[in-house]
Amino acid sequence: MYQALYRKWRPKTFDEVVGQKHITETLKNQIITGRLSHAYLFIGTRGTGKTTCAKILAKALNCQHPENGNPCCKCPSCLGIEDGSILDVVEIDAASNNGVDNVRQLREEAVFSPVSVKKRVYIIDEVHMLSTAAFNALLKILEEPPEHLTFILATTELNKVPATILSRCQRHSFKRLDSEVITAHLEHVASCEGLNLEHDAAELIAGLAEGGMRDALSLLDQCSGAADITVDSVYSAMGLAGNRRTAKLLDYTVKRNTEAALELFDELWTDGKDPATLLGELNTLLRDCMMLSVAPRAGANLLSGRFDKEILAVFCKKLTKAELLCRINTVSDYLIKIRSARSPRLCVEMCIVALCDPSLTEGLDELRARVSRLEYDMSNAPMARYTGDDEDYAPVEDIPYDEPPARPSVEYDDDELDASQFAEYQPEDDLLDKGVSPVDLNPDAAPEAKDAPVDNVLLWAEIIDKAESSLPIGLIPILSDPTQARCEVSYDTMHLYVVPGFFYGMINNQDVLMRLRDAANDVTGRSLKIQLSELVAGDSKPTRTVDELKKFKEVRFI
Numbered sequence: 153m154y155q156a157l158y159r160k161w162r163p164k165t166f167d168e169v170v171g172q173k174h175i176t177e178t179l180k181n182q183i184i185t186g187r188l189s190h191a192y193l194f195i196g197t198r199g200t201g202k203t204t205c206a207k208i209l210a211k212a213l214n215c216q217h218p219e220n221g222n223p224c225c226k227c228p229s230c231l232g233i234e235d236g237s238i239l240d241v242v243e244i245d246a247a248s249n250n251g252v253d254n255v256r257q258l259r260e261e262a263v264f265s266p267v268s269v270k271k272r273v274y275i276i277d278e279v280h281m282l283s284t285a286a287f288n289a290l291l292k293i294l295e296e297p298p299e300h301l302t303f304i305l306a307t308t309e310l311n312k313v314p315a316t317i318l319s320r321c322q323r324h325s326f327k328r329l330d331s332e333v334i335t336a337h338l339e340h341v342a343s344c345e346g347l348n349l350e351h352d353a354a355e356l357i358a359g360l361a362e363g364g365m366r367d368a369l370s371l372l373d374q375c376s377g378a379a380d381i382t383v384d385s386v387y388s389a390m391g392l393a394g395n396r397r398t399a400k401l402l403d404y405t406v407k408r409n410t411e412a413a414l415e416l417f418d419e420l421w422t423d424g425k426d427p428a429t430l431l432g433e434l435n436t437l438l439r440d441c442m443m444l445s446v447a448p449r450a451g452a453n454l455l456s457g458r459f460d461k462e463i464l465a466v467f468c469k470k471l472t473k474a475e476l477l478c479r480i481n482t483v484s485d486y487l488i489k490i491r492s493a494r495s496p497r498l499c500v501e502m503c504i505v506a507l508c509d510p511s512l513t514e515g516l517d518e519l520r521a522r523v524s525r526l527e528y529d530m531s532n533a534p535m536a537r538y539t540g541d542d543e544d545y546a547p548v549e550d551i552p553y554d555e556p557p558a559r560p561s562v563e564y565d566d567d568e569l570d571a572s573q574f575a576e577y578q579p580e581d582d583l584l585d586k587g588v589s590p591v592d593l594n595p596d597a598a599p600e601a602k603d604a605p606v607d608n609v610l611l612w613a614e615i616i617d618k619a620e621s622s623l624p625i626g627l628i629p630i631l632s633d634p635t636q637a638r639c640e641v642s643y644d645t646m647h648l649y650v651v652p653g654f655f656y657g658m659i660n661n662q663d664v665l666m667r668l669r670d671a672a673n674d675v676t677g678r679s680l681k682i683q684l685s686e687l688v689a690g691d692s693k694p695t696r697t698v699d700e701l702k703k704f705k706e707v708r709f710i
């Protein structure tokens with residue numbers, strides 16, 4: 153008969169328990185020294201080994217030949233407890249036996265000495281589920297326990313256990329297991345079971361198990377049908393292939409392609425995807441992006457493991473932290489709304505519309521997100537400025553003005569979104585292939601790096617070049633002479649400084665100014681205003697810093 157992996161690999165001694173050494177060592181010591189408590193409380197999330205350790209402790213307490221604190225697993229007591237034939241060790245699930253009658257019955261039995269072992273042990277799982285009356289009845293035995301009695305209580309929710317019970321128990325907190333610990337154990341189990349488990353797949357399963365070894369082994373069991381257990385086979389066994397479509401949906405909203413996003417949702421809806429689940433997945437995806445964004449080196453432990461890291465890295469680069477936060481808030485709001493919504497479908501559709509155009513639901517978060525987007529875009533297209541230092545007129549190797557980042561809208565022709573598709577249409581995604589760590593891809597990190605002064609001499613030269621054919625010939629040498637004329641382009645204005653005199657008069661002519669402005673618009677791709685001022689000898693103006701420009705921009709655009 154096939155035995156589930158998590159049962160087959162259930163630890164039988166303290167030494168076999170993975171990742172809870174702080175507890176198993178303490179318990180072993182107590183067995184060795186005989187300093188035992190009559191009541192233990194094991195706290196921890198599901199699948200972290202609470203009931204397993206309770207059972208091992210029950211065996212160790214009764215073992216005839218304990219070995220260094222571990223049960224021997226060979227004596228009649230150990231074997232009897234293991235197969236459940238010794239009735240002095242009782243496992244109770246408080247979730248289904250939560251009434252006061254159950255506990256009263258337990259109290260009546262408890263007074264009798266054990267029949268075949270030294271200690272009568274009650275293991276009460278999910279003890280927080282007991283009713284108040286049942287807790288009170290339990291408290292009576294815990295207050296004056298007979299010598300032969302040991303209680304091992306286990307709970308996932310410590311806050312629901314009354315303080316009067318807590319104070320009478322020795323508490324042990326079970327940790328969620330690290331992904332690495334689970335991964336290593338999965339690989340060990342797989343090799344013993346003759347399963348061909350890829351390392352990446354083991355990591356993925358570990359991530360999905362969220363710190364629980366039992367869940368991890370159950371997942372491995374589910375995937376064990378495949379000849380080779382790969383990331384893809386895990387995705388398909390878990391029914392997570394759809395998560396890539398969730399990533400695609402998010403991508404459409406990032407590109408503000410509302411139509412495509414709604415069409416994709418319609419497809420998902422037709423395929424039977426639950427709307428609330430979809431919103432939950434969107435939030436998990438956004439959360440993972442945020443984790444990768446704020447703690448890129450923290451590793452897989454912080455991630456849900458439901459999405460490819462490559463996809464997350466791409467979104468990290470596309471969305472600033474403020475934008476991520478804003479989207480998480482939006483989706484969370486709709487997750488609350490969907491519970492009471494008459495039409496969950498409408499709810500998701502409105503959520504998609506809001507994600508595509510955050511300005512529709514403009515609050516502080518959305519404004520912050522927009523400002524951060526402007527800053528990011530601006531830092532990618534740095535403002536040129538004149539430093540007032542003539543030495544800066546030496547040829548500059550870096551071209552000070554870049555085209556604003558292209559935001560191509562590309563049609564997906566494949567149903568499944570994958571990282572290689574991102575790489576195709578996002579030229580800057582090449583960074584991924586060059587092994588750039590996610591922190592380097594973080595748009596929020598960009599502005600500081602771009603704050604260095606940028607000379608705009610080349611930009612001005614380009615503008616003159618462009619306007620040359622349409623300007624009076626005599627003006628070109630003047631405009632090209634930095635002692636006669638200088639130019640600064642701020643966010644939406646081209647500031648022109650010319651030494652007062654004859655040429656100033658020539659330039660201060662609507663026709664000439666319009667031509668210069670048109671040339672500047674052509675070169676920068678923006679719609680600029682032009683402003684002419686007198687250039688005073690030795691004048692250090694204009695020296696607006698990029699910071700000032702940013703402030704200026706924020707005031708105008710919020």
Ligand SMILES: [Zn+2]
Binds near residue numbers: 218227
């Ligand atoms: Zn034994």
